[in-house]
Structures are given as structure tokens and as C-alpha cells.
Amino acid sequence: MKRRVMLLDIGRESKRMRKFLVTGRTFALLSFCSMIFFVLLGVAGMAHQQTTASPVNSMKGFAAAVSSGFFGDMLEMEMPAFQSSQTEEPFTAKQISSLLMRALTDINPGDPKSLLAGELPGMSVNDAFLIRKGVGTDTAVGPEDNAPITYDPIGGLHEGAGTDISNDHGNEPEQSPAATDEPDDTGSTGGEEGGKGEPLKPTTGGSKAVFIYHSHNRESWYPELADQSKDPNSKTKNITLVGKRLAQKLEENGVGAQHSNTDYPTAIPKYRWELSYKYSMKTVKEAIASSKDLKFFFDLHRDSQKRKYTTIDIDGKSYAQVYFIIGHKNPNWEKNEAFATKIHEALEKKYPGISRGIWGKTAASGNAEYNQSLASDSVLIEVGGVDNTLEESYRTADALAEVISSIYWADEKVSADKGKAS
Structure with missing residues (x-):
């Protein structure tokens, strides 16, 4: 039991x-x-x-990397009602292999540094990606923003820890010569009296509509430096001259412009290059606070690419080409891109090849915001590269002033028409 x-x-x-x-x-x-x-x-x-x-895997990046004819044919397959007017161009083996390589490995065959960037800390890779293609744009070659090797010694700087850029520490924003005409009685923009029987030339009068500044104000060019130093930066002969030229030409077209030539390495105690956009953001905010009429904002730079990637001959004259940079850290970057597209397309129409397209940047190797969240009509423009001359950059500034002023007056007309309709 x-x-x-x-x-x-x-x-x-x-x-x-x-x-x-x-x-x-x-x-x-x-x-x-x-x-x-x-x-x-x-x-x-x-x-x-x-x-x-990733620009490679995004539709915009893909569309920019392939020919317009090929992309048009793809749209026709999906939308029978769409008829492409573009002639189909062959999709080269180079384009196919480059797209596949970048999509699978993030290695750009056009940038050998990308092979080592993932393994070597501190080796930055140019993360710029093409959003909108320009005439003759090589998709493998984008803008480069390299930090300066060194700056000229700054005498008399006291050892402060702050990053204040108040008026005690630098230059005042430079005012371009203003038009002499006063606004008319209705409060709208006035005009300059033309010749006998000619229409009045539009003008913003004494108000400023455009603000031009330089986050990297000492960017210069090798041909303009007497000592041909390894670092093309200069305290006196630099990109601020191009900004001043742009402002003057805008004024000649009736558009009031304000130009800041602040030398940040001098203005900022314990200046740090990597904080450039923090310093310039304060400059832009102060400008906005001081003038309610400002509409367009341009941060002018000089790119670090070599001459063969930054120069175009138009009607027998050489021009410094431009890159438009859009920061994707800005949540409303599409509005800034739309503004850049207006300028890009106008330049392409009047000066084919002068624009190397609109490029986006992420926070992988840059600021990725570029003060563009402060205004929708704000864009960073790279004018030429280290091997261009000041004269070539001036020609480009003149071209930019021509199309920017046209866009400004077109926008003003649209606003006026809407006001009348309401």
C-alpha cells in the first residue's frame, strides 16, 4: 500500500x-x-x-541623380495622362553603379574619403545631397565647407568666456547707399523718375527689404592673397566684399538692402569657428528686431571646391558658380527650398550653368539649420570656390542682384493684386 x-x-x-x-x-x-x-x-x-x-533613396535625390528624360518616362508608366516632353537620355553604367553603391553601403564612389569615414573618428564626409539639379551639375560633386586651418592672430582680445556680439565688440551692420526717394502717400513703394515718357522705376524708398550677412566672413580666394597661403582666409579681402557688391546692385534695382560685415573672429572673445552660426543667428535676430521691412535673408559664403567645379564661361566672361544650401534640421525647410528654387530657376533662365543646383545638408557633418528657421525666404549661397577671383564673384553678385530684385518686385505685385481683390 x-x-x-x-x-x-x-x-x-x-x-x-x-x-x-x-x-x-x-x-x-x-x-x-x-x-x-x-x-x-x-x-x-x-x-x-x-x-x-538619404539623398540616394529619397525621390528628390533619385530624380536629381538621373536624367530628366529617364525620370519622365518613369512618371509616364505610373501616370498615363502625363506626357513627358523630355528626350530620353541613356542611363549610364556609371550612374547605375554609383546609385547602387551609395544605396547599399553609403559609400560615394565620387568621394574616396567616404571609404574611411566610418572607421576613422573625426574624418568628416560631405553629406550634401542634390535636391534640384542645375545645367551641367555633376551629381558626384557637391559643395564643401572646410574649416580654416588657422586664423590671423587677433591682437588685443581679452580672455572672456562669453559669446556676446553686442555693438561694443564689432562692426555695425553696414548700410548700403539708400535710394533717395521717399515712400509715396499711400504707404506703398515709390519710384524713381525715368526719362521723358518712361515709366517710374520701382523702389522701396528708405526701407530695407534684403539682409545680407556672412557666417564665415573671412572666406577669401587664393588668387587674391599675396602670400598664397595654405588657408584662403583674409581679414580684409574676403567674401564680405561680394556681399557689399550684392547690396549695392540691389539698391540700384530699387530694392533696399542692409549688409553686415561683422568680423566675428575679432568681435567674439574666445571665438570658435564651429559656433559660427550661433554668432550669426544673433546678428540676424537683431536685424529682424530693428526692421520689420526685411523680407529676404542671404548668408553668403565662398565654397571650398576647386576652380573646375566652381567656374562657368557665359558670353566670353567667367563667372563664379553658386550652390544653394538648404538645412534639413529646419522643420520648415521646404519653404526655404521653394524660395531658393525661384532664384535657381531665374538664374538658369538668364545665365545657364551659373547655378550648380540646390543642395540639402543634414546634421551629420554640419549645422543643418543655417538660421533658415528664422525666415522662410532665407537661404545660404556659396559663391564660387577657393580658386575663383573677386572679379568673377562680382559678376555673379550682379547676376544674383538682377534675379533677386525681379523676384522681389514680382512678389510685391502679387501681394498688391491680392490686396486689391480683397
Whole structure:
């Protein structure tokens, strides 16, 4: 009898053990499956984020990298009602291999540094990606923004820790020569009296509509430096001269312009190049606070690319080409891109080839905001490169002034027409 009871107890314990083991295996299996699910979910999220940010995998980046004829044919396949007027161009093996390489590995065949950037800390890769293509734009060659090797010694700087750029520390924003005409009685823009029988030339009068500044104000050009130094930066002969020229030409076209030539390395105690946009942001905010009439904002730079990538001959004259930069850290970057597109397309019409397109930048290797969240009509413009001359840059400034003033007056007309309609 005792033996039977003992056997029954052993049987019950065995059943409980088997049940426990089955339950444990089920729990372990569920835990493992849950872990795999969340790992896959995280990987999918990372992949989606990378795909969204990558110019190669984005529709705009793809459209910019292939020919207009090829992209038009793709649209025709999806939308029968759409008829492309572009002639189909061959999709080269170079384009195919470049797209596949960048999509699968993030390695840009046109930029050898990208092979090592993932392994060597501190090696920055140019993360600029093409949003809108210009005539003759090489998709493998984008703008480069290299930090200066060194700056000229700054005498008399006290050892302060702040980053204040108040009027005690630098130059005042420079006012371009203003038009002499006063606004008319209605409060709208007045005009300059033309010749006999000619229409009045529009003008903003004494108000300033455009603000021009330079986050990297000492960017210069090798041909303009007497010592041909390794670092093309100068305290006196630099990109601020191009900004001044642009402001003057805008004024000649009736558009009031304000130009800031603040020398930040001198103005900022313990100046740090990587904080350039923090310093210039304060400049822009002060300008906005001081004038409610400002509408367009331009941060002019000199690019670091070589001459063959930054120069175009138009009607026998050489011009410094321009890159338009849009920061994708700005949540409303599409509005800034739309503004840049107006200028880009107007330049392409009047000066084919002078624009190397509109490029986007992420926070991977740059500021990625560029003060563009302060105004929708704000854009960073790279004018020429290290091997261009001041004369070539001046010609480009004249071209920019021509199209910018045309856009400004067209916008003003639209606003006036809307006011009359309401």
C-alpha cells in the first residue's frame, strides 16, 4: 500500500515537472520571439530613418541623380495622362553603379574619403545631397565647407568666456547707399523718375527689404592673397566684399538692402569657428528686431571646391558658380527650398550653368539649420570656390542682384493684386 501511494506521488510530481517544463519552454520561446520582434522593429525604424534622410533613396535625390528624360518616362508608366516632353537620355553604367553603391553601403564612389569615414573618428564626409539639379551639375560633386586651418592672430582680445556680439565688440551692420526717394502717400513703394515718357522705376524708398550677412566672413580666394597661403582666409579681402557688391546692385534695382560685415573672429572673445552660426543667428535676430521691412535673408559664403567645379564661361566672361544650401534640421525647410528654387530657376533662365543646383545638408557633418528657421525666404549661397577671383564673384553678385530684385518686385505685385481683390 505504501509503495502504491509512493508511486502515485512520484507520478503526480512527474506530471507537475513536465507541466512546469512545458510552461518554461513556452515562456522562453515567447520571450525569445518578443526579443526578436523588438530587435527587428528597431532595425526597421533605423532603416526607415536612414532611407528618409538619404539623398540616394529619397525621390528628390533619385530624380536629381538621373536624367530628366529617364525620370519622365518613369512618371509616364505610373501616370498615363502625363506626357513627358523630355528626350530620353541613356542611363549610364556609371550612374547605375554609383546609385547602387551609395544605396547599399553609403559609400560615394565620387568621394574616396567616404571609404574611411566610418572607421576613422573625426574624418568628416560631405553629406550634401542634390535636391534640384542645375545645367551641367555633376551629381558626384557637391559643395564643401572646410574649416580654416588657422586664423590671423587677433591682437588685443581679452580672455572672456562669453559669446556676446553686442555693438561694443564689432562692426555695425553696414548700410548700403539708400535710394533717395521717399515712400509715396499711400504707404506703398515709390519710384524713381525715368526719362521723358518712361515709366517710374520701382523702389522701396528708405526701407530695407534684403539682409545680407556672412557666417564665415573671412572666406577669401587664393588668387587674391599675396602670400598664397595654405588657408584662403583674409581679414580684409574676403567674401564680405561680394556681399557689399550684392547690396549695392540691389539698391540700384530699387530694392533696399542692409549688409553686415561683422568680423566675428575679432568681435567674439574666445571665438570658435564651429559656433559660427550661433554668432550669426544673433546678428540676424537683431536685424529682424530693428526692421520689420526685411523680407529676404542671404548668408553668403565662398565654397571650398576647386576652380573646375566652381567656374562657368557665359558670353566670353567667367563667372563664379553658386550652390544653394538648404538645412534639413529646419522643420520648415521646404519653404526655404521653394524660395531658393525661384532664384535657381531665374538664374538658369538668364545665365545657364551659373547655378550648380540646390543642395540639402543634414546634421551629420554640419549645422543643418543655417538660421533658415528664422525666415522662410532665407537661404545660404556659396559663391564660387577657393580658386575663383573677386572679379568673377562680382559678376555673379550682379547676376544674383538682377534675379533677386525681379523676384522681389514680382512678389510685391502679387501681394498688391491680392490686396486689391480683397
